Amino acid sequence: MADSEAVRGRWNERHEKEPEGFREPDEFFVRACDEFAAPAFPKGGDALDVAGGPGRHALYLAARGWRTTLVDLSDVAIRQAQARAAERGLTLTTLAGECAAFDFGRQQYDLITVFYFLERELFPALFGALRSGGLLIYKTYTVEQLALGGGPADRAHLLQTNELLWAFGQMDILHYHESSGDRATAELVARRK
Secondary structure (H helix, E strand, C coil), X not given: CHHHHHHHHHHHHHHHHCCCCCCCCCHHHHHHHHHHHHHHCCCCXXXXXXXXXXXXXXXXXXXXXXXXXXXXXXXXXXXXXXXXXXXXXXXXXXXXXXXXXXCCCCCCEXXXXXXXXXXXXXXXXXXXXXXXXXXXXXXEEECCHHHHCCCCCCHHHCECCCHHHHHCCCCEEEEEEEEECCCEEEEEEEECC
16 A cells, blocks of 8 residues: 555656646547547547546547546546546546556446556456447557666566557457557557457
């Protein structure tokens, strides 16, 4: 519990120091929404943004008609997301706390997003929380990031080669790409059968 509080403290401090940070959606997220989510769910649906910080992806979805839930450890980030939603007249459900502590339910969501967060123990819960035909959009660091500097230094928070692909292999893989440019990342879009 003390470790969790220390991590929360670090993220709270980061979000307090950088209140304008994490505002713009990731380019891959926008492309994946345009290419996969919008055609599959033209009227939106139920979305979950896991470890979404101050809501850059959750707010993007809410603005497009998705009923969106944001979960994040940082209560500062949650307050920032709530304020940004209110400024834009958007409805956003927020939950502050450890992602592993939440019951995401069974077949509750049409879309789940996870960006730059890795907790392998959540993989089964993420799969289980998707409805049939639901999409998972996931992007995070790979071990190649260690050679580039920045990002997580702990290998527990870095994917091995093709790990994300194999972790969700029971799904239809619509997009998978690993790259090592400015950042070493893996990108996944998968649909639950």
